[in-house]
Amino acid sequence: GENVEQHPSTLSVQEGDSAVIKCTYSDSASNYFPWYKQELGKGPQLIIDIRSNVGEKKDQRIAVTLNKTAKHFSLHITETQPEDSAVYFCAARAPGTYKYIFGTGTRLKVLA
Amino acid sequence: KAGVTQTPRYLIKTRGQQVTLSCSPISGHRSVSWYQQTPGQGLQFLFEYFSETQRNKGNFPGRFSGRQFSNSRSEMNVSTLELGDSALYLCASGPGGNTEAFFGQGTRLTVV
Numbered sequence: 101g102e103n104v105e106q107h108p109s110t111l112s113v114q115e116g117d118s119a120v121i122k123c124t125y126s127d128s129a130s131n132y133f134p135w136y137k138q139e140l141g142k143g144p145q146l147i148i149d150i151r152s153n154v155g156e157k158k159d160q161r162i163a164v165t166l167n168k169t170a171k172h173f174s175l176h177i178t179e180t181q182p183e184d185s186a187v188y189f190c191a192a193r194a195p196g197t198y199k200y201i202f203g204t205g206t207r208l209k210v211l212a
Numbered sequence: 213k214a215g216v217t218q219t220p221r222y223l224i225k226t227r228g229q230q231v232t233l234s235c236s237p238i239s240g241h242r243s244v245s246w247y248q249q250t251p252g253q254g255l256q257f258l259f260e261y262f263s264e265t266q267r268n269k270g271n272f273p274g275r276f277s278g279r280q281f282s283n284s285r286s287e288m289n290v291s292t293l294e295l296g297d298s299a300l301y302l303c304a305s306g307p308g309g310n311t312e313a314f315f316g317q318g319t320r321l322t323v324v
Contacts, residue, residue: 141317143302144315151310153271197260198245198262198304199260199269200247202255203254205255
């Protein structure tokens with residue numbers, strides 16, 4: 101069935117370092133790949149997304165890359181700050197639906 | 213523009229009871245989808261509604277049901293509550309098409 105694997109489950113980095121989170125999806129029909137940040141007691145917040153016709157997208161310190169052939173996509177956060185500490189989820193979605201298949205989440209800790 | 217609003221924020225119910233959760237989407241959004249979030253299973257898709265029609269359904273028992281009204285507001289109902297139904301229930305809305313979805317803060321349901 102549809103599945104999204106996410107690694108690592110936890111990640112600790114020093115402030116100012118980079119963080120990379122990787123996801124692999126199984127459904128070849130997926131064409132939209134968002135990343136959500138969830139802070140304690142809050143709902144997931146969309147931070148960046150990428151569509152299947154694009155290989156890379158960047159927004160300030162955050163970038164996402166997509167390899168359709170390998171069914172891999174990754175989140176890159178540069179110059180990490182303590183406020184980046186949260187749980188990050190990747191997701192995949194097929195066309196014509198809002199049914200997301202989520203990864204299992206990565207708890208990112210940025211150490212000051 | 214107001215975000216996705218979920219009510220109530222917190223709920224405590226007893227085993228065997230039923231519960232109804234409410235979701236008001238962002239103005240103009242016609243799609244509402246529901247997710248269950250637990251520490252063990254992560255974020256799992258429950259169902260999706262678009263213009264009052266259920267468009268997709270996840271792998272949950274029939275005790276979980278939902279509906280969408282003509283004003284796009286949605287409700288989900290869980291009957292005969294079990295301890296394992298304790299979770300954060302999240303609602304997301306989107307305008308339709310190949311666009312992003314936005315999540316509410318969630319309803320934290322505790323079954324005792």
